[in-house]
Amino acid sequence: MGSACSRWDRYWNEDTGPTGPGTPSDTVPPTVRFLTPSGQDPAHATAVKGSTYAIVIDADDDQGVVQVALTIDDGPALDVLGPGWTLMWDTTVLAETSTHRLEATAVDAAGNMGTGGPVYAQVFNLGPEVVISSPADGALVKGQLEITVEFLGAVPDIERLEFFAGIFPIGELTAPPWTYVLDTRPLPSSRYVLTVKATTSLGSVGVSDPPVGIYVHNGIPDVMIDFPIPAVDTVGAPVPWKFATRGTLVLEGTASDDEEDEIPIPPDQIVWRSDLDGPIGTGLNIQVQNLTVGSHTVTLEVTNAWGTRGSDSIPVEVLAEGTYMFCEDIMDDIIVWGQCTKCHNPDSSEWPNMELDLRTYSGLMAGGLTTAFPIVSPGRPEASFLYNKITAVWDSVDAWVGEPMPPPPPLLFPPVFDYLKEQMRVWILEGAAPDDPEECG
Numbered sequence: 001m002g003s004a005c006s007r008w009d010r011y012w013n014e015d016t017g018p019t020g021p022g023t024p025s026d027t028v029p030p031t032v033r034f035l036t037p038s039g040q041d042p043a044h045a046t047a048v049k050g051s052t053y054a055i056v057i058d059a060d061d062d063q064g065v066v067q068v069a070l071t072i073d074d075g076p077a078l079d080v081l082g083p084g085w086t087l088m089w090d091t092t093v094l095a096e097t098s099t100h101r102l103e104a105t106a107v108d109a110a111g112n113m114g115t116g117g118p119v120y121a122q123v124f125n126l127g128p129e130v131v132i133s134s135p136a137d138g139a140l141v142k143g144q145l146e147i148t149v150e151f152l153g154a155v156p157d158i159e160r161l162e163f164f165a166g167i168f169p170i171g172e173l174t175a176p177p178w179t180y181v182l183d184t185r186p187l188p189s190s191r192y193v194l195t196v197k198a199t200t201s202l203g204s205v206g207v208s209d210p211p212v213g214i215y216v217h218n219g220i221p222d223v224m225i226d227f228p229i230p231a232v233d234t235v236g237a238p239v240p241w242k243f244a245t246r247g248t249l250v251l252e253g254t255a256s257d258d259e260e261d262e263i264p265i266p267p268d269q270i271v272w273r274s275d276l277d278g279p280i281g282t283g284l285n286i287q288v289q290n291l292t293v294g295s296h297t298v299t300l301e302v303t304n305a306w307g308t309r310g311s312d313s314i315p316v317e318v319l320a321e322g323t324y325m326f327c328e329d330i331m332d333d334i335i336v337w338g339q340c341t342k343c344h345n346p347d348s349s350e351w352p353n354m355e356l357d358l359r360t361y362s363g364l365m366a367g368g369l370t371t372a373f374p375i376v377s378p379g380r381p382e383a384s385f386l387y388n389k390i391t392a393v394w395d396s397v398d399a400w401v402g403e404p405m406p407p408p409p410p411l412l413f414p415p416v417f418d419y420l421k422e423q424m425r426v427w428i429l430e431g432a433a434p435d436d437p438e439e440c441g
């Protein structure tokens, strides 16, 4: 810039415009991209045909696109209708095999302009009428894919069929049968639009219509059982997770698949199975009771929408009875002996309005209303409020646990001895099973 103009340059550069300070001004132009046609250069022009070929433009802006215009070759700007930004193009009036250049502009409310293209399209209206009869549009595809082509009307004398995924050639056939086998395994997971170009011995060219969209995905779902996690023995083999059949086996897993955002894993395809009992539940997190007594392998099987399965397994040992029994080892030894029900009983005179009722198995499992969650979490003693309450230490009171139980002196309640804490821990670990019958006599 010449120095004579520098005052004006500064003025223009520093001017914040009519919006003034405090008003956020939109300076981000829209992004514009052609979805169809999509040929990047004249040699890879997208084949188009018909009187209503849909030109589809993807125009995006942080504040919203207000107008999209399209030019074909050096013609006038045409208004594209949104949302969806689609324009029907009559290609039948164009010269056969002629190639055309398309460009688009999009404008946002603040007047910022973005441009897309050029893309190239080549017209084929007069050649043989060819359709892809398989796969179907929208098919989910993996492994070897057979692409089958049919001709409408009299079968012309075909010299060559060329197959494309988008603008990329995938292969060609020069003799019947007109079925091309595509190995999809090397292809990145994505959506592809299949088209076929048929050339007759007389040199006329036909392009398949309508285009066929497929989703290719060869990935295996990643599946993991997160709970329980069996211990391992000295040689690293998993030690079966033990639980009492009347108790609750909590099973939790995770499953993921690369294409989950596009096409999620069907919920009913997340299946827990036991080699002894068959399917035992669906969904990532389940709770089961009354499994057959014996050694099981419990498997989480997850099948994605493409039918590809991933799995994880753990060994589980189902016991007829747990190491400790509820009535004898929990109710009698801890609750009754410890006089917990003096307070934990809705009719307590010691503690009016007490919500937690420790007089029965069902009361104990229901938990206290103030805690708003159960005080026993089967399989997880360390996460169980009941176990934490009796193992907490008075002088290092944990905020989550609150005051330990039983309450300390000067109230004189019998202490819960360590061997009783261990009984409680193992009983919860093995599924917090009730006796049969459930309530203690």
Ligand code: HEC
Pocket (backbone or CB within 6 Å): 334, 335, 338, 339, 340, 341, 342, 343, 344, 350, 351, 355, 356, 367, 368, 369, 370, 371, 375, 385, 386, 389, 390, 402, 403, 405, 406, 407, 411, 413, 416
């Ligand atoms: C002197 C009365 C008293 C006795 C005896 C007593 N508790 Fe408590 N307990 C309370 C009070 C009051 C609370 C609520 C305050 C708190 O959570 O810190 C409570 C809370 C609890 C909670 C938390 C549940 C909830 O709803 O907040 C558990 C679990 C518990 N006690 C278990 C026991 C056990 C097991 C024993 C016997 C070993 C026992 N308590 C003995 C008075 C008592």
